[in-house]
Amino acid sequence: xxxxxxxxxxxxxxxxxxxxxxxxxxxxxxxxxxxxxxxxxxxxxxxxxxxxxxxxxxxxxxxxxxxxxxxxxxxxxxxxxxxxxxxxxxxxxxxxxxxxxxxxxxxxxxxxxxxxxxxxxxxxxxxxxxxxxxxxxxxxxxxxxxxxxxxxxxxxxxxxxxxxxxxxxxxxxxxxxxxxxxxxxxxxxxxxxxxxxxxxxxxxxxxxxxxxxxxxxxxxxxxxxxxxxxxxxxxxxxxxxxxxxxxxxxxxxxxxxxxxxxxxxxxxxxxxxxxxxxxxxxxxxxxxxxxxxxxxxxxxxxxxxxxxxxxxxxxxxxxxxxxxxxxxxxxxxxxxxxxxxxxxxxxxxxxxxxxxxxxxxxxxxxxxxxxxxxxxxxxxxxxxxxxxxxxxxxxxxxxxxxxxxxxxxxxxxxxxxxxxxxxxxxxxxxxxxxxxxx
Amino acid sequence: xxxxxxxxxxxxxxxxxxxxxxxxxxxxxxxxxxxxxxxxxxxxxxxxxxxxxxxxxxxxxxxxxxxxxxxxxxxxxxxxxxxxxxxxxxxxxxxxxxxxxxxxxxxxxxxxxxxxxxxxxxxxxxxxxxxxxxxxxxxxxxxxxxxxxxxxxxxxxxxxxxxxxxxxxxxxxxxxxxxxxxxxxxxxxxxxxxxxxxxxxxxxxxxxxxxxxxxxxxxxxxxxxxxxxxxxxxxxxxxxxxxxxxxxxxxxxxxxxxxxxxxxxxxxxxxxxxxxxxxxxxxxxxxxxxxxxxxxxxxxxxxxxxxxxxxxxxxxxxxxxxxxxxxxxxxxxxxxxxxxxxxxxxxxxxxxxxxxxxxxxxxxxxxxxxxxxxxxxxxxxxxxxxxxxxxxxxxxxxxxxxxxxxxxxx
Numbered sequence: 001x002x003x004x005x006x007x008x009x010x011x012x013x014x015x016x017x018x019x020x021x022x023x024x025x026x027x028x029x030x031x032x033x034x035x036x037x038x039x040x041x042x043x044x045x046x047x048x049x050x051x052x053x054x055x056x057x058x059x060x061x062x063x064x065x066x067x068x069x070x071x072x073x074x075x076x077x078x079x080x081x082x083x084x085x086x087x088x089x090x091x092x093x094x095x096x097x098x099x100x101x102x103x104x105x106x107x108x109x110x111x112x113x114x115x116x117x118x119x120x121x122x123x124x125x126x127x128x129x130x131x132x133x134x135x136x137x138x139x140x141x142x143x144x145x146x147x148x149x150x151x152x153x154x155x156x157x158x159x160x161x162x163x164x165x166x167x168x169x170x171x172x173x174x175x176x177x178x179x180x181x182x183x184x185x186x187x188x189x190x191x192x193x194x195x196x197x198x199x200x201x202x203x204x205x206x207x208x209x210x211x212x213x214x215x216x217x218x219x220x221x222x223x224x225x226x227x228x229x230x231x232x233x234x235x236x237x238x239x240x241x242x243x244x245x246x247x248x249x250x251x252x253x254x255x256x257x258x259x260x261x262x263x264x265x266x267x268x269x270x271x272x273x274x275x276x277x278x279x280x281x282x283x284x285x286x287x288x289x290x291x292x293x294x295x296x297x298x299x300x301x302x303x304x305x306x307x308x309x310x311x312x313x314x315x316x317x318x319x320x321x322x323x324x325x326x327x328x329x330x331x332x333x334x335x336x337x338x339x340x341x342x343x344x345x346x347x348x349x350x351x352x353x354x355x356x357x358x359x360x361x362x363x364x365x366x367x368x369x370x371x372x373x374x375x376x377x378x379x380x381x382x383x384x385x386x387x388x389x390x391x392x393x394x395x396x397x398x399x400x401x402x403x404x405x406x407x408x409x410x411x412x413x414x415x416x417x418x419x420x421x422x423x424x425x426x427x428x429x430x431x432x433x434x435x436x437x438x
Numbered sequence: 439x440x441x442x443x444x445x446x447x448x449x450x451x452x453x454x455x456x457x458x459x460x461x462x463x464x465x466x467x468x469x470x471x472x473x474x475x476x477x478x479x480x481x482x483x484x485x486x487x488x489x490x491x492x493x494x495x496x497x498x499x500x501x502x503x504x505x506x507x508x509x510x511x512x513x514x515x516x517x518x519x520x521x522x523x524x525x526x527x528x529x530x531x532x533x534x535x536x537x538x539x540x541x542x543x544x545x546x547x548x549x550x551x552x553x554x555x556x557x558x559x560x561x562x563x564x565x566x567x568x569x570x571x572x573x574x575x576x577x578x579x580x581x582x583x584x585x586x587x588x589x590x591x592x593x594x595x596x597x598x599x600x601x602x603x604x605x606x607x608x609x610x611x612x613x614x615x616x617x618x619x620x621x622x623x624x625x626x627x628x629x630x631x632x633x634x635x636x637x638x639x640x641x642x643x644x645x646x647x648x649x650x651x652x653x654x655x656x657x658x659x660x661x662x663x664x665x666x667x668x669x670x671x672x673x674x675x676x677x678x679x680x681x682x683x684x685x686x687x688x689x690x691x692x693x694x695x696x697x698x699x700x701x702x703x704x705x706x707x708x709x710x711x712x713x714x715x716x717x718x719x720x721x722x723x724x725x726x727x728x729x730x731x732x733x734x735x736x737x738x739x740x741x742x743x744x745x746x747x748x749x750x751x752x753x754x755x756x757x758x759x760x761x762x763x764x765x766x767x768x769x770x771x772x773x774x775x776x777x778x779x780x781x782x783x784x785x786x787x788x789x790x791x792x793x794x795x796x797x798x799x800x801x802x803x804x805x806x807x808x809x810x811x812x813x814x815x816x817x818x819x820x821x822x823x824x825x826x827x828x829x830x831x832x833x834x835x836x837x838x839x840x841x842x843x844x845x846x847x848x
Contacts, residue, residue: 026737069623311804315800323734327737327738330456385725386726
C-alpha cells in the first residue's frame with residue numbers, strides 16, 4: 001500500500017509542479033538555515049571532556065578590595081599567587097591541578113636549532129591524568145618533581161616533530177627560557193574544545209592547546225619577559241604583574257579539582273568558604289567569603305563561551321524554520337483541498353478516512369525528504385559562509401555524518417508534522433458533495 | 439468594507455495562515471535587520487584616515503628581553519624618514535587597526551560627570567602620518583612631539599587632540615578647545631585639549647564598544663620602555679606604496695632586526711589591507727544575516743502567493759458572479775489587492791509587537807541594544823510591498839475570470 005501511495009504522491013506532485021516546487025523550496029530553505037546554525041552550535045557547545053566533565057570543578061575566591069569601582073558580585077575567574085598556592089596545598093586527597101599558560105623561547109640542544117617562541121602550559125602533576133591526556137612517548141611528572149621544581153618538560157607531538165623530527169625524545173635535553181630541561185614525555189593529539197581550563201587566554205575559548213607542558217613551580221621561577229597569561233590586576237597600575245606574578249592585586253592562575261561524589265563537592269565547598277573566612281579574619285580579604293565552585297559545564301555556561309552572535313543566529317535560524325513550516329502547512333492545505341474531487345472519488349469507491357489520511361501523509365513525507373535533500377546543499381553553502389568568518393571557532397564548522405542524518409530526519413519529521421493537520425482536513429472531505437460537483 | 443471582511447470570516451483558515459506567516463516573518467526580519475545593522479556599523483563608521491593605501495603600518499615588532507630603547511626607536515624613525523617617497527613617520531604605542539596592542543580608558547572633563555570610554559593613540563607626528571583632518575585647534579608642536587613618555591604615556595599630563603564625537607560627548611554644546619580632561623580616579627593624568635579632528639576609528643570594535651567607535655584621543659610623544667611599538671609611515675601621493683613598503687621593511691629589519699624575538703615576524707601592511715582584514719568578520723556575518731533576511735522574505739513571498747492562488751481558485755465562481763453582475767476587471771483586481779493589504783496589515787501589526795517582544799528578550803539575555811522605533815515602519819513597509827507583489831499574479835489571473843464561469847453549474 002505504501003508503494004501505491006508513493007506512486008500517487010509522485011504523480012500528484014508532478015501534476016502541480018509549481019506548488020510542489022514551492023513546498024520543497026520552503027522546507028529546503030528552512031532545513032538549510034537551521035542545520036547550518038545547529039552545526040555551528042553543535043561544534044561549539046560540545047562537552048570538551050565527555051567522560052570527566054561531571055567530576056571536574058573550578059574553585060574561585062574573592063580577594064578584591066571592598067570598594068573597587070565597577071566591580072560586580074562575581075569573584076575573579078582566576079587566582080592570585082598567594083591564593084593559588086594556599087588552595088593548591090589545601091589538605092585532602094582529591095586530585096588537583098594548578099596552572100597558567102604563556103609563551104616562552106625554546107630550542108633543542110642541536111646547534112642548528114633556532115630559538116623560537118612556543119606556547120606553554122605551566123601545570124602540576126595531576127594535569128595529565130585528570131584531563132585524560134594521551135601519551136605517545138614517556139609520561140608526565142610526579143608530585144615530587146613539582147615539589148623539587150624539577151626541570152622536566154612534556155611536548156606536544158607537533159613540537160616534538162619540529163624539534164626532534166618526531167622521534168622518541170624522552171631523555172633528550174632542550175633549552176627553555178635560558179634553562180636546560182629534560183624531555184620526559186610526548187603527548188598525542190589533545191585539543192579539547194572549548195579549551196575549558198583556560199578560556200581567558202589571549203586566543204579565546206577556542207584557542208589551541210599548548211606545545212610545552214612544564215611544572216608550575218619550575219615555570220614561575222624562569223626568567224620571563226612576556227607577561228603571565230591572562231592576568232587581571234585591580235588598582236591604578238594595570239601592569240603591576242607584568243614582571244611580578246606574585247603581585248597581590250593580580251589574578252592569573254587557574255585551579256581545577258576533581259571531586260568524585262556530592263559529599264566531596266560539599267566538603268570542598270565548605271573548605272573553600274572556611275579558607276575565605278580565615279583570610280578575611282586575617283585581613284587579607286576585605287570582602288566577606290564570596291566563593292564559587294562550578295562544575296566544568298556550569299563554568300562554560302557561566303563564561304558564555306558560545307559567541308553571542310552564534311546563539312542569536314541559532315534563534316534566528318529557528319525562526320526561519322518556523323516560518324518555513326507554517327508556509328508548508330498552508331501550501332499543503334491548499335494542495336490537498338484542491339484534490340477534494342479526487343479524494344471524494346476515492347472515498348466513494350470505499351477508501352476509509354484513515355486511507356485518505358495515510359495517502360496524504362505519505363505525500364507530505366515525500367515532500368519532506370525532497371526538501372531535506374535540497375536543503376543539504378544549502379546547509380553546505382551556509383557552512384561555507386560561516387567558515388569565511390575569520391574567527392577561531394569558524395574553522396571547525398563542517399557538516400559531519402550525524403548532522404547529515406539529523407538534517408534528513410528533521411526534514412522528514414517536520415514535513416510529517418506539518419502534514420498532519422492538512423491531511424486530517426483532507427480526510428474529512430465529504431464524498432457525496434464532491435462527487436456531485438464533478 | 440463589508441464585502442471585504444465577510445469572506446475572511448467565512449473561510450477563516452487561509453486568512454489566518456497568511457496573517458500568522460506575515461507576523462512571524464515581520465518579527466524575524468525586523469530583528470535580523472537590526473542585528474545586521476549592528477554588524478554593519480564598524481564598516482560604515484568613517485575612520486578618518488586619509489588615503490588608506492598610502493599609509494604603511496608596521497606592527498608586531500617585539501623586542502627580545504628588554505623593551506626597545508627610545509634612542510633606537512628615534513634612530514629607526516630618522517632612517518625611515520630618509521626613505522624616498524616617505525613624507526612622515528610615527529612611532530606609537532598603538533595605531534588604528536593594530537589589534538594586538540590597544541590602549542583604552544575612561545576619560546572625563548575635569549570637574550564634570552560625563553565619562554566616555556575611549557581609545558588612545560600615543561605617538562609622534564600622528565596627525566600628519568595618519569592623514570587626519572583637523573576641524574579645530576592645532577596639531578601638536580615639534581616640542582610636544584619630541585617628548586619621551588614614561589612607558590607608553592597613558593598616565594602623563596600634557597596636551598591632547600580628540601575626535602569631534604568625543605568632544606561632543608564630553609563637552610556638549612561647548613567648545614572643547616582649552617578644556618582639560620582627566621584619566622583615572624586616584625591621582626589622575628590631566629590633558630589639555632589643543633585640537634579636534636573630524637573622525638578617527640578606535641582599534642577595538644568588538645561587541646562591547648559599538649556606541650563609541652569614534653571616541654579617540656591622540657597624545658604626542660614617543661614611548662619609552664615599550665616592547666610592542668607600532669610604526670606608521672605616510673607615503674607621498676606620487677610614490678609607489680608597495681616599493682616604499684619594501685624599503686620600510688628593509689630599514690626596520692636593518693635597524694631593529696637583531697633585537698627582535700625570533701619566531702615572531704613583524705608585519706608590514708597597508709592600512710587599507712589591515713582594515714579589510716579587521717572587518718572581514720563583520721562582513722561575513724553581514725552576508726549571513728542578509729542571507730537569512732532574504733530567505734525569510736522569499737519564503738513569505740512564496741507562501742502568500744501559494745495561499746492566495748488557492749484561495750482565489752476556490753472563489754472562482756463568486757468572482758464570475760461579480761463579473762456577471764457588472765464588476766470590471768480592475769474592480770476584482772483592486773478587491774483582491776485590498777484584501778491582501780488588510781491581511782498583511784494585520785499580520786504586520788502583530789509582527790511588530792512580536793518583534794518588540796523578541797528584542798526585549800534578546801536585550802535581557804544577550805545585552806543587545808533596544809530596537810530603535812525607526813525599524814518598525816521600515817519593516818512594515820517592506821512586508822506590505824511584499825504582500826502586494828505576492829498577490830499580483832493570482833489577482834491578475836482572477837481578474838481574467840470570464841463572467842460566463844458563473845453561469846456554469848450553479
